[in-house]
Amino acid sequence: MKFAERLGLSLPLIQAPMAGTSTPALGAAVSNAGALGSIAVGTLTPQAAARDIAQVRAATDRPFNVNLFVHTDPVPDPAREAAWLQALAPRFAEYGAAPPEALETIYPTFAGNAEMLAMLVGLAPPVVSFHFGLPEPAALAALKAAGCLLLATVTSLAEAHLARDAGIDVLVAQGWEAGGHRGIFDPDGPDARLGTFALTRLLVAQSGLPVIAAGGIMGGAGIRAALDLGAVAAQMGTAFVACPESSADAAYRETLASDAAYRTVMVDAVSGRPARCLANRFTALADNPDLPQVAAYPRAYHAGKALNAAAKAHGEHGFGAQWAGQGAPLSRPMPAAKLVALLAGELAATR
Incomplete structure (x- = not known):
């Protein structure tokens, strides 16, 4: 799969879906700038998630990603x-x-959440991604039938094989360096703590699926390194926290700086x-x-x-x-569109 071409991206970059920090305004700004913007709805009701999807669609006609949490119900x-x-x-x-x-x-899990699934199938966002695990086969089949491209965060080759066998289209290889919640399927199980580039290369070589590198990437040189390892794109989250479109409060921004x-x-x-x-x-x-x-x-x-x-x-x-x-x-505080343009220029300079 030619990931960037399928989604019409001018830059092989995904703005990470950061629950509590990413916003419809941030996702739309990134998508309008030529990368793939994301929103996180894993903490929302189906009604609030539909509202956020509508806000993104009102602000951009380009593809975007909707992310869900698929944790084990405690x-x-x-x-x-x-x-x-x-x-x-x-x-x-x-x-x-x-x-x-x-x-x-x-927070409810997406696993078995019929109301959230029905909303997503009805609205059919271009990309749907999963964190903490995988939903049931029927949910994946319904989303695929609606035309959604499916992504899943994985932290190991074993998780990558589970995702591939379930019908996931693209893997997000989350390295130990990544900010936010570790996407490991079983937080009580063993964790090899593979770094982003070691994991990316392993999955490119042995998973059988396209791979997006995620964790510790903050500039065009990092995007280039991921592409050179065979990734189809890079995912960046921390780089976008300081953008004015994020919902990070003043204390978060000050601590980041x-x-x-x-x-x-x-x-x-x-x-x-x-x-x-x-x-x-x-x-x-x-x-x-x-x-x-x-x-x-x-x-x-x-x-x-x-x-x-x-x-x-x-x-x-x-x-x-x-x-x-x-x-x-x-981190470089600036509007999201300016950051995407800067990253594109840095990536082009590495050729």
């Missing part, structure tokens, strides 16, 4: 969750607050799944060896968001989910 574990809330209680107390009395599953960018940390304490974050008070909390087992995703995120809200109410912004990859120090 089984509540009262003892484990109570221990986790008790461990966080002293931090809540610093801000005159108490943790939630009980945790809730704040600070020395914290030179030390990103993979933690599960924020949400219950491993995710790479800028060094902040939450990552420091996660360094405590006496912490009990974190509650499951996304139930732990209920507590993480509550702690962040309590701290922010008192002027402390260090408990936010300030996701970023290892390339964070190379």
Whole structure:
């Protein structure tokens, strides 16, 4: 498959779908500039997801990507969750607050979500991508029949083979360097922690599917390196966080521009799944060896968001989910269209 040609891209680049940070305005701006813009709807209801898709379509007539979370629906574990809330209680107390009395599953999984599937089939976005796993075969077949190109994040060759056998069209090879949530299918299983370029080359050689390289890529030279390894495109997320079209708050932007960018940390304490974050008070909390087992995703995120809200109410912004990859120090704040044009020029200069 000639990925860029099929989607009419002038630059083989995908703006990563960053839940809570990417916006319809960002996705549309990237698509209008000749790359593939993305929105993340894994945290939304079908109605809110349809609203965001409509907003992208109102702002661009070019292809775009809609991303969903396909995590295992967690089984509540009262003892484990109570221990986790008790461990966080002293931090809540610093801000005159108490943790939630009980945790809730704040985000539904796409697996088995008939209402979300029906909405997507009806609206048929050009590209649909999956993170944390794969939906059931019938859902994939329905989306393909609607004309959607299907992408899936993978972190290993074994996951790539599962995706290929399920009917996924293109793999997103997420390296250990990548910011945000690690897309590993089983967060409790072994993780080889392959870097972006090692994983990309492995999947190009042995997966049998087109590969998009993701993780730590911040400029045209990185895009060129990915293409030279056989990738059909590169995916970049952290590079777009500082764009004015993203929904990153002022504290997130300031932290990204600070020395914290030179030390990103993979933690599960924020949400219950491993995710790479800028060094902040939450990552420091996660360094405590006496912490009990974190509650499951996304139930732990209920507590993480509550702690962040309590701290922010008192002027402390260090408990936010300030996701970023290892390339964070190379961030360049500018409008999305300008960044895409800059990246295209840098890529052209590498020929």
